[in-house]
Amino acid sequence: MKTSLRLKNVNIIHHNGKIEVAKDIAIDNGIIQSISATGTGEGIDCSGLYVTPGLVNLHAHSPMNIFKGIAEDVHIDDWFNKELFPYESKLTADEAYWGTMLAIAEMINNGVTSFADHYFFSEAIYAAVDKSGIRADIATTLFGMSPNFEEELASATAFIAHNKDNNSRIKLRFGPHAPYTCPPNTLTKIVASAKALDVGIHIHLSETKTQVDNSYNASYCSPFEFLNDCGGFEVPVIIGHGLWVEHTDLPLLQDKNVYFAVCPKTYMKLAMGSGRIWDIHHKINMSFGTDGAASSNSVSPIEQARLFALHGKMAGSAEDFRIEYLWQQLMKGHQALAFNTGKVEVGYDADLLVWDLNKVNTAPIYHPLTSIIYSSDASNIKHSLVQGQFVKYDGMVKLDLEEIICNVKSIQADILKRGKGEKKINY
Numbered sequence: 001m002k003t004s005l006r007l008k009n010v011n012i013i014h015h016n017g018k019i020e021v022a023k024d025i026a027i028d029n030g031i032i033q034s035i036s037a038t039g040t041g042e043g044i045d046c047s048g049l050y051v052t053p054g055l056v057n058l059h060a061h062s063p064m065n066i067f068k069g070i071a072e073d074v075h076i077d078d079w080f081n082k083e084l085f086p087y088e089s090k091l092t093a094d095e096a097y098w099g100t101m102l103a104i105a106e107m108i109n110n111g112v113t114s115f116a117d118h119y120f121f122s123e124a125i126y127a128a129v130d131k132s133g134i135r136a137d138i139a140t141t142l143f144g145m146s147p148n149f150e151e152e153l154a155s156a157t158a159f160i161a162h163n164k165d166n167n168s169r170i171k172l173r174f175g176p177h178a179p180y181t182c183p184p185n186t187l188t189k190i191v192a193s194a195k196a197l198d199v200g201i202h203i204h205l206s207e208t209k210t211q212v213d214n215s216y217n218a219s220y221c222s223p224f225e226f227l228n229d230c231g232g233f234e235v236p237v238i239i240g241h242g243l244w245v246e247h248t249d250l251p252l253l254q255d256k257n258v259y260f261a262v263c264p265k266t267y268m269k270l271a272m273g274s275g276r277i278w279d280i281h282h283k284i285n286m287s288f289g290t291d292g293a294a295s296s297n298s299v300s301p302i303e304q305a306r307l308f309a310l311h312g313k314m315a316g317s318a319e320d321f322r323i324e325y326l327w328q329q330l331m332k333g334h335q336a337l338a339f340n341t342g343k344v345e346v347g348y349d350a351d352l353l354v355w356d357l358n359k360v361n362t363a364p365i366y367h368p369l370t371s372i373i374y375s376s377d378a379s380n381i382k383h384s385l386v387q388g389q390f391v392k393y394d395g396m397v398k399l400d401l402e403e404i405i406c407n408v409k410s411i412q413a414d415i416l417k418r419g420k421g422e423k424k425i426n427y
Helices: 062-067 076-088 093-109 122-132 149-163 184-197 209-219 223-229 247-253 264-269 277-283 301-315 323-337 368-374 401-418
Strands: 005-013 019-028 031-037 050-053 055-060 112-119 135-142 170-176 201-205 237-241 258-262 286-288 352-355 381-386 389-393
Touching (some): 005 368, 055 093, 055 258, 055 286, 055 301, 055 323, 062 076, 062 093, 062 112, 062 122, 093 122, 093 389, 093 401, 112 122, 112 201, 112 323, 122 135, 122 149, 135 149, 135 201, 149 170, 184 223, 201 223, 223 247, 247 277, 258 323, 264 301, 277 301, 286 323, 301 323, 301 368, 323 368
Parallel strands (some): 005 050, 112 135, 135 170, 170 201
Antiparallel strands (some): 019 031, 050 352, 381 389
């Protein structure tokens, strides 16, 4: 159901960091209809508050919120091979649904209005997104090395073909896992399917130096070159991580619809190194993701941007990674997902956040973007709207949180009781 509303006397922080004060925003049928000097009339009083576009989480494994905190203080190889993959092998579609609902509730609380997901159980994720009111770009994970690859590709193709135009809040694409799990013949088939359906792909590339070294040893090329040889850059691409991108990879990325989803909290926690992202961030299309909550333990793009800046400053110069730049990179996630969002302008969908920075953690406000990037938390997001509908109102997420937590606790007990299964791949 679409509604009309007016946000009164707001201060607008635009996608480029520019600020306008004392404006009224009129919204009708989910679209921003006008922005004018504040005046008389009814509406939601936003005096002293700030309105921004919503946030994008450009790389998530939302069902993995069910595994938050299950594998800590272990080497990255053991984290994957001895902990996460064995637990994941026993996950069910119903459990993935509730893990996704948990992730969505946390994302909404943290100001996320759109997210890009890469996981199994696409039907369950789709159902959770549909019910919740958030936006999502859902990629069905595919392992080219699977003995059932052809069947799984056919299933993913049918799912995308049937559902890709059914909901204006949901986009679909293919999710080849990575070059090291998708041999050239299977990756090429996935890309061909994406072309046929006019959708993109979402893939993990160059997450660690070891992956890059192994790619050169096995294929005599980098993971980026591997993807290019399979036609991968001929469709829109979201790159999960790309932490160890080579300088020689950069020519492959020019004038392409390619976006890096950088997740620094995971890199720090799993000791993945600094890679080269901090050296070449200004040469690529980049925004922020949160990876899975089993590694990052939270789903806040603001937190990821904050860590990215702090690490960059510590390793370089305090004058680098400036506030406006970080905000602009956060907003680039909207470009990657290509919904009609990301700007507080007439004609754009009303996917908006209303920030209250007059709180102890953010006051006093010398520069509102500084308050948001370095001081804010979920409590500063008073309202959140998607297509003009409130998904968070007056500080409360508009989902049945008690139901979500109840189901998650039951699933947690089942996970611990049944233990680990047999992993299907090695990291």
